[in-house]
Amino acid sequence: MARTVHPAGPRHADDAPGAASLFRPRDVNVLDPAIWPVSADRVDGVVTLGGVAVTDLVAEHGSPTFFLDEDDLRSRARDWAAHDVDVYYAGKAFLCTALARWLADEGLGLDVCTGGELAVARAAGFPAERLEFHGNNKSTAELRRAVAAGVGQVIVDSFDEIDRLAAVAAEAGVRQRVLIRVTVGVEAHTHEFIATAHEDQKFGFSLRDGAAARAAEAVLAHESLELVGLHSHIGSQIFETSGFEIAAHRVIGLAAALRDRHGVELDEINLGGGLGIAYVSGDDPETPKQTLERLIGIVEVECATVGLRVPRIAVEPGRAIVGPSAITVYEVGTVKPVTLDGGTERVYVSVDGGMSDNIRTALYDAAYTCVLANRRSEVEPILCRIVGKHCESGDIVVRDAWLPGDLRPGDLLAVAATGAYCRSMASNYNHVPRPPVVAVRGGVSTVIVRRETEEDLLRLDPGFTDPGVHRV
Structure with missing residues (x-):
């Protein structure tokens, strides 16, 4: 049976990414059917799930969001x-x-x-x-x-x-x-x-x-x-x-x-x-x-x-x-190249979620597959690290992901196989509300767990006495 072993060894989180080029995919736009939900596809370059484009799903439900087939x-x-x-x-x-x-x-x-x-x-x-x-x-x-x-x-x-x-x-x-x-x-x-x-x-x-x-x-x-x-x-x-x-x-x-x-x-x-x-x-x-x-x-x-x-x-x-039935869709906020010792470069891509909606990378060193979801790109791919918005250096969503070199703020990234132990282990670290879970079937999306709000978090705080003043 296959085993996932990073070519740079167990300390790859600290090392330059050069050896990871062994895993460089031929086409970063392809959705591997062994990993993605059965209805996942690209239509006019946009990833779709259950017959709905993720751009439309995010427009309706926001991001980050778990979308379940x-x-x-x-x-x-x-x-x-x-x-x-x-x-x-x-x-x-x-x-x-x-x-x-x-x-x-x-x-x-x-x-x-x-x-x-x-x-x-x-x-x-x-x-x-x-x-x-x-x-x-x-x-x-x-x-x-x-x-x-x-x-x-x-x-x-x-x-x-x-x-x-x-x-x-x-x-x-x-x-x-x-x-x-x-x-x-x-x-x-x-x-x-x-x-x-x-x-x-x-x-x-x-x-x-x-x-x-x-x-x-x-x-x-x-x-x-x-x-x-x-x-x-x-x-x-x-x-x-x-x-x-x-x-x-x-x-x-x-x-x-x-x-x-x-x-x-x-x-x-x-x-x-x-x-x-x-x-x-x-x-x-x-x-x-x-x-x-x-x-x-x-x-x-x-x-x-x-x-x-x-x-x-x-x-x-x-x-x-x-x-395998669910994916998480994030919006890119920043793309930051960092020069490492020896002159190599790592590109940090920050998204609007992180370890509060997927702790498994930090906890288990889990590996995930990630793609640019809102468009197709033929630009040469670069090795990126997808990170969250939390105040932790270990706030990593995908440690190594090949993504197009023209990735920019506002793009959507989809991470596959996040149906298990992501929303169920989610937290409110840094007082970030937890994402919703939206089921998609036959071109229709339905919220099955709603997005938390800041008011939900404040409702647990006995010092919060006037919701009208503090409501965002």
Whole structure:
């Protein structure tokens, strides 16, 4: 599988850009279909989405804005749902009521991990029995809300939570379905801060020290809880299934031990999410069909080895569904050439957003694809760094992007594959209001998350006593 490695090495943020010329594209106007939403195109030089020119979209909705191709997202959801597995969309990637309704329409389940995400799901009328409730520190109040709502299952993450949930379920007079989150000791090939199955981390019960087995026994000891399965999650932005093979081997080994010791055959094995998407040319994630066929085959082989009935298999794709479906469009404010040591030049292009709407570049050193969106240009490309408007030197949107040499203030830039973990991790740093999310379908655009205003920010400030005076 392809891996994205910068030719200048891990310190390329500090180095001159010369070596990056290895990645210089033949035509900076081309939209790679592996990266951009299915409806993305150029018409008369202007990037279009859902049949609408981004120039018209920005004229109506402003910038920066996340534009989401609804047909693209629904198609990806259907691709995941078209197999004999239970699919729970990971709401942490991006969630709003409109999206939750689309997922319900397409037959998916929904994974939520806080009371806020649960509130969005309930406001959307999402079927409670198709909800699973995650999280490493669920409060008693959150558990009460989940149980009262009738969520299909709770993934428990600590012995304290098992006791809390058992008490809440007993108080409500229900028997709550439960999965144990198992830390399987598998670290997927991903960034250190998004690898979630090695031992030294906050999630789950370790297999190595026997905590996972003890957690299962603790659940079985409570009449108000029903142990229905085991859960594992090995990381994010994963391009291959070898890590899942080891994880499944270990989880199913635990399931066999629970059968032998307690006579319990579990109904479900949830292998989590973390499946990657293409951010730059050369990234080559598997299709949902390829991934799910491999996962089903892995579980079947492991179950046959220990003589277990094959349980239901569940997965939690979030990024893989919403990530490729959205783009972010910014307006260029300044174009600033900077001469580096040795006489080389880096061009800093400042846009009207930044780390407040996409923290992933600063947090994970994430790479993105960016194009000039409001016109086509045949001018020789230059290597640029797309930066935001925030008071941080690490406020970088795209570290290295080839853009036409005639780039100027007022141009629009489109950044691909920003549907996951951009709006959902957005902040109000420097008191910048968060951008809207606008769905586009069949030539029509619809706001599904409105743009924040300065009045929204001031409304949270008790010192703001006269909105009429301060309204902009």
